[in-house]
Amino acid sequence: MSNIIDRRKNSKGKSLNNRQKFLKRVEGQIKKALPEILSQEKIKDSHNGGKVKVPVKGIKEHSFSHDPGSGNKNIVRPGNDKFVEGDRVPKPKQGRGSGRGKGSNSPEITEDEFVVELSREEFLAYFFEDLELPNMVKKYMQSTDSFKNRRAGYVKYGVPSRLNVKTSYQQSLARQIALKGAFQQKIKELEEKIKKEKDKEKKKMLQDELEERKKHMRTIPFFEEVDLRYNNFEKVPLPTTSAVMFCIMDVSASMGFHEKDIAKRFFTLLYIFLTKQYKNVEIVFIRHHTVAKEVDEEEFFNSRESGGTVVAPSLELMHKIIRERYDVDQWNIYCCQATDGDVWSDRDAVDCGRIVERDLLPVIQYMAYLEINDHDIDGSLWQVYSRFKEKAQFSMRNIYDVSQIWPVFKGLFRKNKVLEES
Amino acid sequence: MENKEHYKKLFSSSNWEYETLKAADEITSKIGREKFKLSTYPNQIEIVTSEQMLDAYSLIGLPTSYPYWKFGKDFVVNQNNYSKGRQALSYEMVINSNPCISYNMENNSTTMMVLVIAHACQGHNAFFKNNYMFKDWTSADSIIDYMVFARDYVLRCEEDFSHGEVEAVLDACHALMNHGVDKYKKPQKLSATRERNRLKRLADVKRQNYNELWRTLPVDLIPQKKEDEEHAKFPIEPEENILYFIEKNAPTLPIWKRELIRIVRKVAQYFYPQGMTKVMNEGFATFMHYHIINEMFEQGYIDDGFMLEFIHSHSSVVFQPEFNSPYFSGINPYALGFNIFMDIKRICQDPTEEDRKWFPNLIGKNWLDEVHYAMENFRDDSFVLQYLSPKVIRDMRLFLIADFEEEEEYEISAIHNERGYRKIREALSDQYKRAFYVPDIQVDKVDLHTTSKLHLVHQIVDDKRLDPREAQSTLEHVRYLWEFPVELTSKNKLGINEEVYQCD
Structure with missing residues (x-):
């Protein structure tokens, strides 16, 4: 007897485990290909889900096999259209010709074309595998088990201390009204019957029934088990799993398209990195030329400004925003500042140093300073910031080419950065 | 008669239902059994999605297998090709087990479903059950159990030892998979219970033998080996099954590694007949679906529209692109096998002078018996050598190319003529030999x-x-x-x- 089984509803992904094993096998190559992919990809895409293709080479499985070029072979082919016995045909150039005969089910694929598709999740996991924000541990570790109970509606069962009287009473009222309605209808009917009824005997009986009903109606219980409602609580993670990221960028005339592009890529990297680590990541964009202004993303990257450069107001603005909106106890604060290194005056640079040291570093988790230029001479901001180099919360790098982004990013956020640099 | 109208309606609808499949299975088995004397395992027809078909591909059809990265790679390869449209998935896949499991794609049309059921659940199924290679080298009853055992064993090894080491052993075994097959000696029947018991016994023996006292025996008490015995060649006869030899004779290999070798060896052994009977297996299944569907048409189960679609798919299955066509990728086993089986039938029924000379023992015989005999007792190389007729060589216009290494040119050493038939037949047979x-x-x-x-x-x-x-x-x-x-x-x-x- 045959069995017909519809397997379509069965779980998918039977090969998932083996696929993971395979990915592990080519891990090295995937990691190697990542920076290249990053520099080719449009940055906006990187927030979204989707797939990333990683070319993979050299996963050949070895076995004893014949050298295709060697030996004397007799090959049978179908569809002779012109040959007669004894004809001679020149061999094609080396590397082709023999050894192609395979079954119809197995088209040959060369290993070079082999491409693995990674989901965004997998991609990011590889991407950030050996990175960790240096000072992140502090709040991140605490936050993992700090939960807050939050109200989440009502449930029918619970401990008496959580009884919600108001809602239970509402339920009770509704039940009473519903039951009364039913009784009242019955009573109405009975009363009408009594009116019509002539026979005394029967009238008496109906009257008795009426009394019975009325008694029932009066004795509807005030509270029943079904009425009771209890407060329900749900555990929610505290907002320490949240991070805010300040992007500060110089948009003065000296920042060209190229510089902005690099800054943008760098911010994006930081953003996807933070979204891996925190449930909730907010971004604040601050742009500055001579004045600092909080803007939205669109304006941050796209609108053009001109004029000189004063940096300090942007840091002041950041400090102000932190005080107003982001409670230091509940938010992990990250800051990434990108400039071309030019400042209006040394005075400004000194101001910046002061603000960073006094107001920002004590409250933020990490600050990265990125100077986008190819100068050999250190700008004055660079000189001022250099004294924070020793601090674990602070990093600074110089960058000028798109291809440098990943190594620089890696350098900024590598695990045990302090150890490595010292 | 009304019943047949009902079936006709069922089969001419473009959408299939559970009932359609059930009817298709019933009718094809009835015709297969009664008309064509097919003896089959019970069928287990599974409807799968394309994704599940890809899963099945990567495990070569087995419902389960031990975890190994190569299967993951195959999955990724197939998935890439499928999603890029470079490769279509087959309509069905069938494995040699009892019950005989076949996977049918959900997006097959009604006609394709019926065709596939006739092809796999009758043709392949009967082949698995009756061909001597499958009978002697595989055990359809226990393969599924055995694979479950294998999977559990490998998982346990991964836990007890390390993923890396297990993978290295499996890598090595897979590299030698082609050399892990007994070609002449018929293997023991598989059994998961027996494997488990054997492992237990092995552990017991090892424990009992472990006693330091044995080492303290005076030398004289240990029987001395004779001189010539000690210098004898080992092994006495060469061993073709390299994996087997290593499993049994590697000097210091831990037991669990030997067991892993054994598992890969058993799997290789299980697939060995599959590789040796591709032409016959596909040829016979195609031959059978062709006859069963035609019989269904004659008996009035299906209508003309169905037949048109059927003929279209059937002819693309047995299409043989010519050697200079861009679609050419070797000899199509479906086409070759189908042609030979059809020709056996023709020779039995309507022999020519030439056939009398070439196949004297087929003349006047019952074609069905001869087809069964051929299906049961041959494998690809012997089948071609025995049954490839001049007519098939002519029809397919087969020709022979001599490709000698030191020559600058190919030589056409035989074509479809009187002098060439035997040469072509022998060369084609050689092509299907494992060597x-x-x-x-x-x-x-x-x-x-x-x-x-x-x-x-x-x-x-x-x-x-x-x-x-x-x-x-x-x-x-x-x-x-x-x-x-x-x-x-x-x-x-x-x-x-x-x-x-x-x-x-």
């Missing part, structure tokens, strides 16, 4: 008393040498399993060494 694609490598000897070095010998056939890089890399896998130096020598016809590969 055509798997080099002949055997275990020659082990240096028992000195280095424990393992000597492998490759017999060069038709001047076909080994791919040197592959040989060296594969030899490293052998080295890994054997755990002592290994050496591979390529010997030519005269027994002279042409090439030596070493791995110390």
